[in-house]
Amino acid sequence: MRIALLGAGTVGSSVARMLCAEPELWGERAGRPITLAGIGVRTPDREIEGVPGELFTTDFEGLVDSADLVIEVVGGHDPAGGWVRRALGAGTHVVTANKALIATDGVELHALARAHGARLRYEAAVGGAMPVVAMVADNLAGDRILGMRGIVNGSTNYVLTRMERDYLSMEEACGLASDLGYLEADPSADLDGHDAANKLAILARHAWGGDFGPEAVDCTGIREVTSEDVHAAAAEGAVIKLIARAVGPAGPGDLPTLTVRPERVPRTETLAGVHDGDNRVIVDCAAAGPIEVAGMGAGGDATASAVIADVLAIARATA
Amino acid sequence: MRIALLGAGTVGSSVARMLCAEPELWGERAGRPITLAGIGVRTPDREIEGVPGELFTTDFEGLVDSADLVIEVVGGHDPAGGWVRRALGAGTHVVTANKALIATDGVELHALARAHGARLRYEAAVGGAMPVVAMVADNLAGDRILGMRGIVNGSTNYVLTRMERDYLSMEEACGLASDLGYLEADPSADLDGHDAANKLAILARHAWGGDFGPEAVDCTGIREVTSEDVHAAAAEGAVIKLIARAVGPAGPGDLPTLTVRPERVPRTETLAGVHDGDNRVIVDCAAAGPIEVAGMGAGGDATASAVIADVLAIARATA
Numbered sequence: 152m153r154i155a156l157l158g159a160g161t162v163g164s165s166v167a168r169m170l171c172a173e174p175e176l177w178g179e180r181a182g183r184p185i186t187l188a189g190i191g192v193r194t195p196d197r198e199i200e201g202v203p204g205e206l207f208t209t210d211f212e213g214l215v216d217s218a219d220l221v222i223e224v225v226g227g228h229d230p231a232g233g234w235v236r237r238a239l240g241a242g243t244h245v246v247t248a249n250k251a252l253i254a255t256d257g258v259e260l261h262a263l264a265r266a267h268g269a270r271l272r273y274e275a276a277v278g279g280a281m282p283v284v285a286m287v288a289d290n291l292a293g294d295r296i297l298g299m300r301g302i303v304n305g306s307t308n309y310v311l312t313r314m315e316r317d318y319l320s321m322e323e324a325c326g327l328a329s330d331l332g333y334l335e336a337d338p339s340a341d342l343d344g345h346d347a348a349n350k351l352a353i354l355a356r357h358a359w360g361g362d363f364g365p366e367a368v369d370c371t372g373i374r375e376v377t378s379e380d381v382h383a384a385a386a387e388g389a390v391i392k393l394i395a396r397a398v399g400p401a402g403p404g405d406l407p408t409l410t411v412r413p414e415r416v417p418r419t420e421t422l423a424g425v426h427d428g429d430n431r432v433i434v435d436c437a438a439a440g441p442i443e444v445a446g447m448g449a450g451g452d453a454t455a456s457a458v459i460a461d462v463l464a465i466a467r468a469t470a
Numbered sequence: 471m472r473i474a475l476l477g478a479g480t481v482g483s484s485v486a487r488m489l490c491a492e493p494e495l496w497g498e499r500a501g502r503p504i505t506l507a508g509i510g511v512r513t514p515d516r517e518i519e520g521v522p523g524e525l526f527t528t529d530f531e532g533l534v535d536s537a538d539l540v541i542e543v544v545g546g547h548d549p550a551g552g553w554v555r556r557a558l559g560a561g562t563h564v565v566t567a568n569k570a571l572i573a574t575d576g577v578e579l580h581a582l583a584r585a586h587g588a589r590l591r592y593e594a595a596v597g598g599a600m601p602v603v604a605m606v607a608d609n610l611a612g613d614r615i616l617g618m619r620g621i622v623n624g625s626t627n628y629v630l631t632r633m634e635r636d637y638l639s640m641e642e643a644c645g646l647a648s649d650l651g652y653l654e655a656d657p658s659a660d661l662d663g664h665d666a667a668n669k670l671a672i673l674a675r676h677a678w679g680g681d682f683g684p685e686a687v688d689c690t691g692i693r694e695v696t697s698e699d700v701h702a703a704a705a706e707g708a709v710i711k712l713i714a715r716a717v718g719p720a721g722p723g724d725l726p727t728l729t730v731r732p733e734r735v736p737r738t739e740t741l742a743g744v745h746d747g748d749n750r751v752i753v754d755c756a757a758a759g760p761i762e763v764a765g766m767g768a769g770g771d772a773t774a775s776a777v778i779a780d781v782l783a784i785a786r787a788t789a
Contacts, residue, residue, distance in 0.1 A: 444761075
């Protein structure tokens with residue numbers, strides 16, 4: 152199975168390193184050889200320790216056309232979405248970590264994949280290595296999901312944790328988060344809640360079906376949260392967390408009720424204990440009751456492990 | 471897909487009720503019709519609300535031979551193991567909740583399944599509806615599992631929780647657990663740690679491969695735990711929990727180190743907060759760090775939902 156890797160940022164570098172470090176291990180787990188055929192990069196002089204230099208190319212389209220499976224970790228809609236469509240339209244499988252693309256265009260991309268006999272997976276798009284997409288899409292298929300709630304954005308959780316523990320202002324906590332790489336140069340996707348809304352829309356589609364995207368999420372970010380809010384909550388035994396929450400559709404044809412907003416969470420509740428960049432989701436099921444999954448929400452190697460698990464799942468399913 | 475259900479105890483009754491209540495839902499999720507063809511029972515006059523009486527039969531072997539997929543929820547080695555072998559040997563898929571059988575004979579049964587093109591799944595054998603088998607076997611395949619620790623026996627956790635919270639003796643707590651159905655008439659599988667050892671052996675084989683069973687687990691149950699132990703731990707900010715713990719093999723060909731024993735867990739740790747019949751497992755991964763999953767460890771409907779998820783997974787994979 153020839154793999155084309157698009158992107159060599161934090162996640163892409165980890166994927167490349169991990170694939171090149173243990174090809175026999177992945178081949179054994181996949182049931183057939185896994186070969187990293189090339190890495191699409193903007194500038195050809197890119198170097199990653201342990202990764203042969205001849206793998207790098209700026210010819211993204213040629214790379215896509217030569218592969219059996221494309222890993223897309225560039226992110227964003229354009230040009231990444233075009234490469235994903237090009238692959239799926241040619242029957243080439245796709246694994247992506249691109250939550251923005253999947254949140255808005257996932258329904259269309261699944262249809263395109265189906266029409267051309269390709270597989271599309273994106274565990275890494277939600278909650279880093281925490282396997283919540285597989286849980287909602289597959290592992291809980293024997294049940295009726297009633298609702299979900301969780302913390303799915305590590306950056307804002309880091310900011311809120313610092314405000315509470317270290318008595319920082321929003322501005323100070325954001326500065327610290329930026330210095331540590333928790334926040335992007337443009338932090339609005341995190342701070343305004345859009346990243347969490349993207350993830351919630353993806354999970355809700357898997358839980359209940361339907362053709363909707365992040366616009367279906369009533370979304371408020373954390374920008375208006377003040378130190379006073381945080382300490383007033385603490386005085387009442389609570390913490391402020393950016394909670395993504397879904398309640399299943401009231402009836403056939405209805406949409407689920409989806410919100411992302413800062414909530415006061417009593418310290419006795421599990422979600423109050425989610426610190427720094429961690430993620431945690433609780434899925435409420437009719438038969439199974441609450442099922443919980445947690446893990447680091449980000450990080451190159453953690454996210455790369457979810458990407459590689461998807462690659463192996465496709466390799467096994469299409470052997 | 472014709473389903474034979476063997477056993478109509480707590481889990482079997484829930485499976486039968488759930489399959490009969492919403493056949494269209496399961497058919498849609500499976501990608502093809504799912505039909506409950508019969509239910510093997512010891513006494514033919516069995517009744518389950520919502521389940522047609524003509525489905526019950528005492529002819530287990532005839533039922534197995536007529537099915538595309540067998541659900542085995544009788545438990546134990548004999549005669550359940552014979553029916554499972556009969557099915558797999560004929561190329562018939564098997565879903566089971568039978569931890570004792572899978573812990574001791576899982577390697578042989580997987581080989582038998584492979585030789586005859588059958589699938590074998592048992593998510594319900596570990597942690598009720600909590601999808602920890604799928605997590606270790608599939609979802610974390612893109613990583614190296616370093617170790618695992620968790621609470622995988624709800625009965626003993628219930629007993630220890632009552633001893634700590636309500637100042638009960640071991641004997642009193644066990645009496646209460648029996649009254650509530652947490653403990654079987656013969657409680658030794660739970661109290662002596664063998665049930666937890668079975669589950670740990672199953673998870674460890676999926677994490678690291680190898681041909682071993684529960685005999686590889688160094689196992690101590692909770693019978694020797696006294697109220698004094700529990701309250702001495704409490705005075706030092708800890709709780710006593712029956713912890714199943716695995717450390718990956720030191721080198722190629724080595725076995726993992728597997729223990730089940732009462733441990734003092736500081737209250738600041740996640741596993742200290744697992745109450746009553748709940749289960750929780752933390753899987754430590756090289757790339758992803760700790761990944762955690764939790765849920766109710768038992769209960770008819772919860773376990774049945776895991777059984778049905780396995781049925782749907784096989785139906786989709788073999789369509």
